Amino acid sequence: MVIARSLFAAFLWIVSTGYAYAALELYITEGVNSARSIAIVPFKWQGAGKPPAEVAKVVASDLQRSGKFSPLAMEKLPEQPSHYDEVDFAKWSAAGVDALVTGTISQAEGGGYLIRYQLIDMVRANAQDRPAAELPILLNHQKTVTAEQVRPYAHRISDLIYQALMGEKGAFLTRIAYVVIDDKAKYRYQLRIADYDGYNERTVLNSSQPLMSPAWSPDGEQLAYVSFENGQAQVFIMNIYTGKRELISSFPRHNGSPQFSPDGSKLALVLSKSGSLHLYLLDLKTKNWKQITQGRSNNTEPFWDPSGNSLIFTSDRGGKPQIYRVDLKGDFAVNRLTWQGSQNLGGQLTPDGKHLIMVHQSDSGYNIAKQDLQLGTVEILTNTTLDESPSLAPNGSMVIYSSVYGNSNVLSLVSIDGRFKARLPVTQGRVRAPAWSPFQ
């Protein structure tokens, strides 16, 4: 008895003293679902007149649109250093920013503009155990560009910052293609391309007849689209640099919804030569056609799974439109993916294949929603009206879509987490059917 007690005491002693040396284990399983604070100090202009673009503003807007970052408002910046050496860290400690971007833009000798910038890790800078020799600088670059390239280069800076802080590729140096319907113009229907943020817009095709459903080839050089220029729907593929066009599909009745396969070798599209709409695959090399869906229901809006092994599509086989998946590797088995909401259509899959983005009809109308394919949970991302045609950024971080604002269709953007929502500045006319380009 005495021995047992002594042993117990010894055990307790060991435990209590051991405890003093072992680290305490704590578990943090919740956080605040919010964007990270970042400061982008206006790049110091070193030259006459004005710089071609406000680089810091472009970068701040880019980062904000991703929903991951919340750039500090200009008036809240405690100071405006243009280089790491000028940063007074004491002033920044209260600002609570994770990262700080500083830079300069100057006129380069022999034309062009020299842009220098640094991304400073404020988490590391504030760490007490950081050796003085270790500079908390994540990025430190410089580049000379032309006046036209200043704005794209700002997007490039955003991509690098996003990659450095989020660990995945940024999608700010990308473009969108869309159809503008301008009743006042000579050609009512225009196919246009712009930077993802709506800047640098240019028209690649004009038509007096409807244009629909542009889709990017994986290399970003071609667009497939639907044109009614010959009195019926036909599918064309156009090289956006040369303007060269090729008629791909001109079957009786409808020819629509083209989508390039991830490897670019096939085109999925929708034909109604048998009466109802069905999915077909066209091998672009051999020109072989293959019918994917059968039966009397309508099947449309194909979208490729990132693996290329299946297609998701909208079908009314269950009554109202819902999204289904068809397996292309086996026996073309079809599974229904959406079960919530009275209608779901226009489905797109995130690059990791884990989420479905779609137009979701619920009590609040037609909105862009995100469905977790594993859990089945649906999250409505937008609060705009009559949303349609969602298109995902190539990294899956943002969705661009068409919605009704005022009396017109406008392009809107929402981050995949629903934190950031904005309309894109677009020209006159109704804007529809946006398609986000692949990475450049």
Added chain:
Amino acid sequence: MKKKANGGYFWAITLSLLLHGILIVGMLWGADFESLKTPTQPKAAGQSIQATVIDPALVSAQAKKIRDQQALAKQQEADRLRKLEQKAQQIERQREQEEQRLRDLQKQKLLAEKRAREAEKKAKEAEEKKLLLAKQQEKAREEKLKAEEAVRLAQEQAQLAKLEQEKQLEAQRQAQAATREAEEKRKAAELEAARAQQQKAEREAALNELFSELESETEQLSSARAKYVADEVSQWSNRYVVMIQQKWLVDSSMQSKGCRLNLRLAPDGLVLSVTALSGDPVLCRSAKASVVSINKFPMPSGSEVVEKLRNINLNFQL
């Protein structure tokens, strides 16, 4: 003995043959004497009757005399032989007796030696037995002493154990009293909200002092103290968790990812270092940022609790 007897006959026979030999030679010589004269007889062939006349009585007497002489000699010889034999036998007997005597002597000597050896052996054995016995006795004595010592020790231990138990009981009573007292103090402190902070500090100090005094005395008390420290550590670390969760900015992209950080605090709660041990880099960055943004964590007054709060592994998991 047989040989001796043979020897005896040998001499008798030899003597007898010798005497017989002499007798025969004597007789032959007499006859020969006659014969020697024979060859000359032809020469005396004309003297035919010259024969000597011998008296027969004389001859018979002579023969009888010779025969008597011979018998006497024979008798004498036999007597002599008998005497010789007797003497030889006597000598033989004497020799045998002497030998017997010697043998007997030898025997007796051997016997004596044997007896002496046996006696010696017995003596030795006896000695050994004696030694063994002595040893055994010694051993037995030692064992007995040992047993006595063991009994004595056991008694001492039992006594000590009893004392220890009493001590423990006493300590338990003291600890319970202390705990009760602490509880009462705590309740009082809660009631008096205005003085709560000060009283708490006093109570902690008092408890600490009390515990440190009693620490070496009993394990019961140290367990109570460990429990107190563990409770305090748990309370304060829960505060830390809440503070960090309010600062940790998360994102849907962090779902099902994790990060493990090691946090070192100064005694006043200032963040000394935050090191990522493992996990997703992006999540680790946001986790670090949450800790760094707190910069200084609150610390209790008790030094032991503070020590335990200074080294923390933070497991971030969405």
